[in-house]
Amino acid sequence: MKMKMIQKLTLAAAVASLAMATAFLPAGSARASAEGPELHEVDWSFNGPFGTFDRSQLRRGYKVYKEVCATCHSMQYVHFRNLGEPGGPEFTGPEVKALAAGYQVQDGPDLSGDMFERPGEGKDVFPAPYANEEAAAASLGAYPPDLSLVAKSRVGGPDYIHALMIGYTEAPADVTVPAGGYYNPYFTAGSGIIAMPPPLSDGQVDYDDGTPNTAEQMSQDVSAFLMWTAEPKLEARHRLGFQVMAYLLALAGILFFATRKIWADQH
Amino acid sequence: MSGNSTYNPSNGFTRWLDERLPIMRLGHDTAVSYPVPKNLNYWWTFGGILTFMLVAQIITGVVLAMHYVPTTALAFASVEHIMRDVNYGWVLRYTHANGASMFFIAVYIHMFRGLYYGSYKAPREILWILGCLIYLLMMATAFFGYVLPWGQMSFWGATVITNLFGAIPLVGQSVATWLWGGFAIGDPTINRFFSLHYLFPFLIFGVVILHIWALHVTGQNNPAGVEVKNKEQDTVPFTPYATVKDAFGLSVFLIMFAYFVFYAPNSLGDVENYTQANSLKTPLHIVPEWYLLPFYAILRAVPSKLGGVILMFGAIAILFVLPWLDTSKVRSARFRPLYKQFFWLFLVVCLVLGWCGGQMPDNVLFSVGGVDIIVTHLARVLTFYYFFHFIVLFPLLGLIERPKPLPESIAASVLGGKTAAAKA
Amino acid sequence: MADIHAVEPTRRDFLYVATGAFAAIGAGAAVWPLIDQMNPDASVLALASIELDIGAVPVGQEITVKWRGKPVFVRHRTEAEVAAADAVDITELKDPQTDDQRLMAGPDGKLEKQWLILVGICTHLGCVPLAYKGEYDGYFCPCHGSVYDTSGRIRKGPAPTNLEVPPYQFVSDTKIKIG
Numbered sequence: 001m002k003m004k005m006i007q008k009l010t011l012a013a014a015v016a017s018l019a020m021a022t023a024f025l026p027a028g029s030a031r032a033s034a035e036g037p038e039l040h041e042v043d044w045s046f047n048g049p050f051g052t053f054d055r056s057q058l059r060r061g062y063k064v065y066k067e068v069c070a071t072c073h074s075m076q077y078v079h080f081r082n083l084g085e086p087g088g089p090e091f092t093g094p095e096v097k098a099l100a101a102g103y104q105v106q107d108g109p110d111l112s113g114d115m116f117e118r119p120g121e122g123k124d125v126f127p128a129p130y131a132n133e134e135a136a137a138a139s140l141g142a143y144p145p146d147l148s149l150v151a152k153s154r155v156g157g158p159d160y161i162h163a164l165m166i167g168y169t170e171a172p173a174d175v176t177v178p179a180g181g182y183y184n185p186y187f188t189a190g191s192g193i194i195a196m197p198p199p200l201s202d203g204q205v206d207y208d209d210g211t212p213n214t215a216e217q218m219s220q221d222v223s224a225f226l227m228w229t230a231e232p233k234l235e236a237r238h239r240l241g242f243q244v245m246a247y248l249l250a251l252a253g254i255l256f257f258a259t260r261k262i263w264a265d266q267h
Numbered sequence: 268m269s270g271n272s273t274y275n276p277s278n279g280f281t282r283w284l285d286e287r288l289p290i291m292r293l294g295h296d297t298a299v300s301y302p303v304p305k306n307l308n309y310w311w312t313f314g315g316i317l318t319f320m321l322v323a324q325i326i327t328g329v330v331l332a333m334h335y336v337p338t339t340a341l342a343f344a345s346v347e348h349i350m351r352d353v354n355y356g357w358v359l360r361y362t363h364a365n366g367a368s369m370f371f372i373a374v375y376i377h378m379f380r381g382l383y384y385g386s387y388k389a390p391r392e393i394l395w396i397l398g399c400l401i402y403l404l405m406m407a408t409a410f411f412g413y414v415l416p417w418g419q420m421s422f423w424g425a426t427v428i429t430n431l432f433g434a435i436p437l438v439g440q441s442v443a444t445w446l447w448g449g450f451a452i453g454d455p456t457i458n459r460f461f462s463l464h465y466l467f468p469f470l471i472f473g474v475v476i477l478h479i480w481a482l483h484v485t486g487q488n489n490p491a492g493v494e495v496k497n498k499e500q501d502t503v504p505f506t507p508y509a510t511v512k513d514a515f516g517l518s519v520f521l522i523m524f525a526y527f528v529f530y531a532p533n534s535l536g537d538v539e540n541y542t543q544a545n546s547l548k549t550p551l552h553i554v555p556e557w558y559l560l561p562f563y564a565i566l567r568a569v570p571s572k573l574g575g576v577i578l579m580f581g582a583i584a585i586l587f588v589l590p591w592l593d594t595s596k597v598r599s600a601r602f603r604p605l606y607k608q609f610f611w612l613f614l615v616v617c618l619v620l621g622w623c624g625g626q627m628p629d630n631v632l633f634s635v636g637g638v639d640i641i642v643t644h645l646a647r648v649l650t651f652y653y654f655f656h657f658i659v660l661f662p663l664l665g666l667i668e669r670p671k672p673l674p675e676s677i678a679a680s681v682l683g684g685k686t687a688a689a690k691a
Numbered sequence: 692m693a694d695i696h697a698v699e700p701t702r703r704d705f706l707y708v709a710t711g712a713f714a715a716i717g718a719g720a721a722v723w724p725l726i727d728q729m730n731p732d733a734s735v736l737a738l739a740s741i742e743l744d745i746g747a748v749p750v751g752q753e754i755t756v757k758w759r760g761k762p763v764f765v766r767h768r769t770e771a772e773v774a775a776a777d778a779v780d781i782t783e784l785k786d787p788q789t790d791d792q793r794l795m796a797g798p799d800g801k802l803e804k805q806w807l808i809l810v811g812i813c814t815h816l817g818c819v820p821l822a823y824k825g826e827y828d829g830y831f832c833p834c835h836g837s838v839y840d841t842s843g844r845i846r847k848g849p850a851p852t853n854l855e856v857p858p859y860q861f862v863s864d865t866k867i868k869i870g
Contacts, residue, residue: 262706263512351733354730
C-alpha cells in the first residue's frame with residue numbers, strides 16, 4: 001500500500017520537475033510565432049529520437065549551398081573533412097579531396113614571407129566569400145550571417161530556414177519596402193524587410209540523382225544540410241541517447257525492486 | 268558526526284588506521300549507521316541528487332576547461348571546437364549546460380520541500396541558512412558560466428546584470444567598471460568570470476560539507492515534523508535503507524536529465540546564444556536562463572532602477588531570516604491547514620513570476636474597461652505577494668492558525684498512515 | 692532486520708551485489724568519454740599527415756617543416772654527402788643501419804638516394820640539432836654535443852640512437868606525404 005504511494009510520489013516528482021522546466025519553454029517559441037506567420041513543420045528525416053540524416057538529401061543540400069548560398073554566406077566552423085565524416089553527407093575520401101581542391105584557400109607565409117593561395121585540403125574550413133563582416137555589409141547592403149550554426153540560432157531551426165527560403169511574397173499595402181530590400185513575412189528580425197533577394201527558383205541547381213529540382217525541394221535540401229552543419233553529431237547523439245536511456249531504465253527498474261525488497265520489513 | 272559512533276574496526280589494519288585517522292569511522296557514521304527517520308518520502312531524495320549533480324558539474328566542467336579558451340576572440344569558436352572536434356565533446360558540453368538546469372530543478376524542489384515541511388525551523392536554522400548560501404553561490408556560478416560561451420545572450424545577460432551594480436548610489440559606476448576591468452564587458456571580464464566560474468563550485472562544495480554536517484548534528488526533519496523520540500522505533504540506518512532509496516530517486520532523475528541531453532539539448536537554452544556576441548547589436552528580447560526568471564520579473568516590476576535591484580536581492584535575502592519570521596510551533600504543513608493553502612499559492616506565484624520574467628514587459632494580458640493590464644502589472648502584484656507571504660503571513664499564520672493534532676511519534680505516524688491506507 | 696538475514700540471506704546479498712554491479716557498469720561506461728576527450732581530437736588528427744612539395748629545395752640545402760608539432764628535416768643531399776654516408780662501415784656504429792635502410796623509394800621503385808627525411812629531434816633529450824654542423828657535416832646537437840652524419844646516424848656524443856625517420860612516401864617525383 002505504502003509502495004503505491006511512493007510510486008505515485010515519484011511519478012509526481014518527475015512530472016513536477018518536467019513541468020517546472022517546460023513551463024518556461026513557451027516563452028521562447030511564443031514570441032516568434034506571435035510576430036511572424038506560423039512555420040510549416042516539415043517531417044524531417046532527422047526528427048524524433050531515432051532520426052538520421054538522409055545522405056542524398058545532404059549531398060543535394062551541399063550542392064545548393066555551394067552554388068547558391070556560398071556566393072554571399074560564409075560557413076566558418078565547417079571543415080572540408082567534415083563532409084566525409086560519419087553522420088554527414090559521407091562523401092568518400094577522394095570525393096572530399098576533390099571537393100576541397102575546388103576551392104582556393106590562403107596559406108603562408110612561404111619561405112620568402114609571402115602569403116599564397118593553394119587548393120583546399122580536408123583540414124581547411126570553407127573559405128569566406130568576403131574578407132570580413134564590414135566588407136560583406138559594404139558590398140551587399142547587410143551582413144549575410146555565417147551559416148554554420150544558423151539552424152540552431154533561429155527559433156524554428158530548419159523549419160524557419162525552409163519557410164524563409166520560399167516565403168517571399170508581395171508586400172502588404174501598408175508596408176513600404178526600401179530600395180534594395182525584399183518582403184518576406186518570415187523574416188521577423190527585420191520586421192519582414194530582408195536584404196537577401198529570393199534565393200531559389202525552380203530548376204536553378206542541377207541535381208545529379210534525378211530528384212526534381214523544384215524550389216521547394218532545394219529549400220528543404222539546403223535546410224537539412226544546414227541542420228547538419230549546425231549539429232554534425234546529431235546521429236551520434238541519438239544513438240548514444242538510446243543506449244543511455246535503455247541502461248537507465250533498466251537501472252531504475254533494478255533499483256525499484258531493490259528498494260521495495262529492502263524496505264519490505266519496514267511497512 | 269552525530270555523537271555516538273557505532274563503528275567497529277573489523278581487522279588489524281582498520282584498527283591501526285582508526286587510531287591515526289578515523290576516516291573509516293567518519294564514513295561509517297555519516298553514510299552507513301546514521302539514523303534516518305523511517306517516514307521520509309521521495310522528496311527527501313533530492314539532497315542526494317543535488318550532491319550527485321554538484322560532482323557531475325565539477326567533473327564535466329574541469330574536463331571542458333581543458334578545451335575552452337577564455338578570450339573574446341576565441342571563446343565562441345572554442346565551444347564549437349568542443350562540439351565538433353573533441354572526442355565526446357558534444358556529450359560533455361550538453362551534459363554540463365543542461366546539468367545546470369537540472370541542478371536548479373533539483374534545488375528548487377529541495378527548497379520547496381523545506382518550506383512545506385518546515386525544515387528551516389529550530390533547531391535547523393543554521394542548516395537552512397547554509398542552504399540559502401549554497402543557492403546564492405549556485406546563482407553566481409551559473410551566471411559566470413552562462414557568460415563563457417560568448418553568445419549574444421551571454422554578452423547581453425552579463426551586460427544587464429553587471430549594470431545592476433551601477434544602481435548603487437555614488438560608487439555604482441566605479442563598481443561596474445571594476446567588475447568589467449574596462450569600460451564594457453570584454454577580454455578582462457570573460458577571463459575573470461572563467462576564473463570565478465572555476466572557483467565557486469569548490470566554495471559550494473565546502474558549504475555543502477558544512478550543510479551535511481549541520482544536518483547530521485540535528486538529524487533530518489521528516490514529513491510528520493516531529494522529532495525522533497525512540498531511535499529503534501523511529502529510524503532506520505542510512506545504509507541500506509536511504510542509500511537504495513536515494514539511488515532509485517537519482518536513477519529516475521537521471522532519466523529526465525538524459526532526455527534533455529540527448530533529445531532536447533537546446534530546449535532550455537536560448538537560440539540567441541548560438542550567435543557570437545556582438546557588442547553593437549542587442550537582441551530584441553533579453554532573458555536570463557529559466558531558473559533566474561522569477562527574480563528578473565521582480566527586478567523589472569519596480570519602476571526605479573535602484574528599487575528593483577534592492578527588491579530582487581531582497582527576495583533572496585529574506586530567505587535567510589525565515590526561521591525567525593515563522594511563529595508557528597508546528598513544522599509540517601500536513602498539520603497546518605491554513606499554511607498549506609498559502610504554500611501552494613506561493614508556489615504558483617513563483618511559477619507565474621517566472622513566466623512574467625520571460626515575457627515582454629509591455630505585453631497586454633487583458634483589458635478592463637479600456638485599461639490595458641500588462642505583464643508588468645501582474646508582476647507587481649505577484650512581487651507584492653512574494654514579500655507579503657514571508658513578512659506578513661509567516662508571523663501571522665502561526666498566531667491565528669489552529670493546527671491539527673500532531674502524531675505522537677514518527678513510528679505512530681507511519682502506522683497511522685498504514686491504517687488509513689488499509690481502510691481506503 | 693536480524694530475522695531477515697536469517698530468513699533469506701542469499702537472496703538479499705545477491706540483490707546488493709547485482710544492483711551494485713549494474714550501477715558500477717554504468718559508472719565505468721560514463722568514465723570513458725572523460726578519458727577519451729584527452730586523446731587527439733578530429734582537428735589534430737586532420738593534420739596527422741601532410742603533403743609536401745620538395746621540388747624547390749636546391750641540392751646541398753635543407754628545409755624544416757612542421758609535422759605533428761615537431762620539426763622535420765628535408766635534406767637534398769649532394770653526391771658527396773651520399774657517398775660519405777654510404778662509405779661508413781656500419782659495424783663501427785652505435786646504432787648500426789645502412790644509409791639505404793634510412794631512405795625511401797620513389798614512384799619508379801628506385802631508391803631516392805638524394806632525399807633524406809628526418810624527424811629533427813635529438814634522440815638524447817629532445818633538442819633540435821643544427822644542420823651542416825659537427826665533425827661529419829651532418830647534424831650537431833647544441834645541448835649535449837651529439838654528432839650525427841649525413842645519414843642522420845649517431846656518431847659521437849650521448850644520444851643513444853640515430854635520428855628518427857618519419858613514415859613517408861613519394862607521391863610523385865617531387866612530392867612526399869609524411870605520416
